[in-house]
Amino acid sequence: MSIKPLRWGIISTGGIATKYAQDLLVDPSTREVSDVKHVITAVGSRSVDSANKFIDALKAAKADEGWGWGVKNGGLDNVKGYGSYEEVYADPNVDIVYIGTPHTFHHRNAKDALLAGKHVCCEKPFTLSLEELDELIALAKEKNLFLMEAVWTRFHPIAYKVQEVLKSGKLGKPKRFSADFSSDFKPDQQPDSHRMIDPKLGGGSLLDMGPYPSVWAMLMVHHHPLNKDKTPKVVSSYQSIYKRSGVDASSRWIVEWDGLCLGNLMTDMTTSGFADNTALLQCDKGDLVVENPPYKPSTFHIVPHPQLSDGDLTKRETIHAPVHQGNNGMAYEADECARCIARGEIESKRMPWDESRVVQGWFDTVRNEGGTVLKGKKGTVGQ
Ligand SMILES: NC(=O)c1ccc[n+]([C@@H]2O[C@H](COP(=O)([O-])OP(=O)(O)OC[C@H]3O[C@@H](n4cnc5c(N)ncnc54)[C@H](OP(=O)(O)O)[C@@H]3O)[C@@H](O)[C@H]2O)c1
Incomplete structure (x- = not known):
C-alpha cells in the first residue's frame, strides 16, 4: 500500500x-x-x-x-x-x-x-x-x-524501556524522585540578544531546560501505575536571578503527586549537571537512574538497595536504549504526528494536552513565585 x-x-x-x-x-x-x-x-x-x-x-x-x-x-x-x-x-x-x-x-x-x-x-x-x-x-x-x-524525549526508545521496567512492578512503590537539567551556557559570554539571556525571548533556565526534568517526572512518576493524581502541584519553588537581564539562572521546584511521592526538579544554566544521573526514581525495592543528558539519554540503571539481600532485585542492571543511528532523535515525534x-x-x-497543561502549570507557578522578570507575563493570549 x-x-x-x-x-x-x-x-x-x-x-x-x-x-x-x-x-x-x-x-x-x-x-x-x-x-x-x-x-x-x-x-x-x-x-x-x-x-x-x-x-x-x-x-x-x-x-x-x-x-x-x-x-x-x-x-x-x-x-x-x-x-x-x-x-x-x-x-x-x-x-x-x-x-x-x-x-x-x-x-x-x-x-x-x-x-x-x-x-x-x-x-x-x-x-x-x-x-x-x-x-x-x-x-x-x-x-x-x-x-x-x-x-522528543517522550518518543525515544529509552523512554518506553524505562516505563516497561516501572510498569513491571519489580522496583516496587515510588518513594521519591529527583531530576535535573543543568548546563553551563556561559551566560556572561553571550550577547544581550541571546535567547537564553533576553527576557523578550523568554530567557532563563526554567522555560528552556525545565521541560526535561519535567519529561522524566511525567514518564517515571506521573505515568507510574500506582499514581492516581493527574493534577500534581508545585508545593514549593525558588528561582535565582541572573542579574544582567533579570531572567532565572536556576530554578528549583518540588512537585507532589498526592498519595504517592514528592519530586525535586531543577534547572541551572550556569553549571553542568551530574554525568551519571539526570533522573532518579527511588522505590521501596530498588532505584532507577537515568544517565545524562536528559533530552537524549541512552542508558539507565536499575540499582538494588544495599540492605536487600533476597528477592529478584539483587543485581545492578544497566540498560542501553539509544536512538537509532542516522537521526538526531526528532524523527520519532514527527512519526507520531x-x-x-x-x-x-x-x-x-x-x-496528550492534559500533560502539557500539567507542566505548563508548573512553570506558571515557579515563574510567579520566583523573582524573575518573566513573573506574571502572560504572553500573547487573546491577540
Ligand atoms: N527539542 C529540543 O531539543 C530543543 C533544543 C533546542 C531548542 N528547542 C526549542 O526551540 C526553540 C528555538 O530554539 P533554537 O535553539 O533553535 O533557537 P535559535 O537557534 O536562536 O533559532 C530560533 C529561530 O527563530 C527565529 N526567530 C523569530 N523571531 C526571532 C527573534 N526575535 N529573535 C531570534 N530568533 C527569532 C529565527 O529564524 P528565522 O530568522 O529564520 O525566522 C531563529 O533562527 C526554543 O523554544 C527552544 O526551547 C528545542
Missing part, C-alpha cells in the same frame, strides 16, 4: 529547526518504521535568503549524513523558501507546521497556523503560560486540527 507523505512546513531556520528538518529526511526504515513518510514542502524565515540557505544546506547533505536519503528520494522536490511565516501557513502544499522559534513566539505562530487550517507541532516549552496553551487547545478543537508539543493525522486524531495519546 502506498503511503501518503505528510507535507511539512518549517517555521524558522535556527538550531533546532535544522535538526528537525534533517530528521524528516532520514529513511524511516533506519528506525524500523514503515507506516509513515515525511516531505518538506515549505521553509519560512524572517528572511527569504535564510530560508533558501536552509534548504540549500539540506540539499548539500554528504553521503554519510542520514538525511541525504530524503534529499535523493524526493523529500525536498517541491520545497519552497519563503521570507515570512505567513506564506508557509497559506501554502496549500503544507499539511503541518513545525514551530522552532523562541518560546515567546510559540503561541502567536501556532495560533496563526491553526487559524490558517494547518496542523501544528510546536517546540517546547509549548507556550509562555497556561492561558496561552488553553487558547491553542480550544482552537485546535474548534478547527479539528492536530496540535502537539514537540517533547504523521500517524495521528493519518488516523484523523487531533491529539497524541503519547503527548
Whole structure:
C-alpha cells in the first residue's frame, strides 16, 4: 500500500529547526518504521535568503549524513523558501507546521497556523503560560486540527524501556524522585540578544531546560501505575536571578503527586549537571537512574538497595536504549504526528494536552513565585 507523505512546513531556520528538518529526511526504515513518510514542502524565515540557505544546506547533505536519503528520494522536490511565516501557513502544499522559534513566539505562530487550517507541532516549552496553551487547545478543537508539543524525549526508545521496567512492578512503590537539567551556557559570554539571556525571548533556565526534568517526572512518576493524581502541584519553588537581564539562572521546584511521592526538579544554566544521573526514581525495592543528558539519554540503571539481600532485585542492571543511528532523535515525534493525522486524531495519546497543561502549570507557578522578570507575563493570549 502506498503511503501518503505528510507535507511539512518549517517555521524558522535556527538550531533546532535544522535538526528537525534533517530528521524528516532520514529513511524511516533506519528506525524500523514503515507506516509513515515525511516531505518538506515549505521553509519560512524572517528572511527569504535564510530560508533558501536552509534548504540549500539540506540539499548539500554528504553521503554519510542520514538525511541525504530524503534529499535523493524526493523529500525536498517541491520545497519552497519563503521570507515570512505567513506564506508557509497559506501554502496549500503544507499539511503541518513545525514551530522552532523562541518560546515567546510559540503561541502567536501556532495560533496563526491553526487559524490558517494547518496542523501544528510546536517546540517546547509549548507556550509562555497556561492561558496561552488553553487558547491553542480550544482552537485546535474548534478547527479539528492536530496540535502537539514537540517533547522528543517522550518518543525515544529509552523512554518506553524505562516505563516497561516501572510498569513491571519489580522496583516496587515510588518513594521519591529527583531530576535535573543543568548546563553551563556561559551566560556572561553571550550577547544581550541571546535567547537564553533576553527576557523578550523568554530567557532563563526554567522555560528552556525545565521541560526535561519535567519529561522524566511525567514518564517515571506521573505515568507510574500506582499514581492516581493527574493534577500534581508545585508545593514549593525558588528561582535565582541572573542579574544582567533579570531572567532565572536556576530554578528549583518540588512537585507532589498526592498519595504517592514528592519530586525535586531543577534547572541551572550556569553549571553542568551530574554525568551519571539526570533522573532518579527511588522505590521501596530498588532505584532507577537515568544517565545524562536528559533530552537524549541512552542508558539507565536499575540499582538494588544495599540492605536487600533476597528477592529478584539483587543485581545492578544497566540498560542501553539509544536512538537509532542516522537521526538526531526528532524523527520519532514527527512519526507520531504523521500517524495521528493519518488516523484523523487531533491529539497524541503519547503527548496528550492534559500533560502539557500539567507542566505548563508548573512553570506558571515557579515563574510567579520566583523573582524573575518573566513573573506574571502572560504572553500573547487573546491577540
Ligand atoms: N527539542 C529540543 O531539543 C530543543 C533544543 C533546542 C531548542 N528547542 C526549542 O526551540 C526553540 C528555538 O530554539 P533554537 O535553539 O533553535 O533557537 P535559535 O537557534 O536562536 O533559532 C530560533 C529561530 O527563530 C527565529 N526567530 C523569530 N523571531 C526571532 C527573534 N526575535 N529573535 C531570534 N530568533 C527569532 C529565527 O529564524 P528565522 O530568522 O529564520 O525566522 C531563529 O533562527 C526554543 O523554544 C527552544 O526551547 C528545542
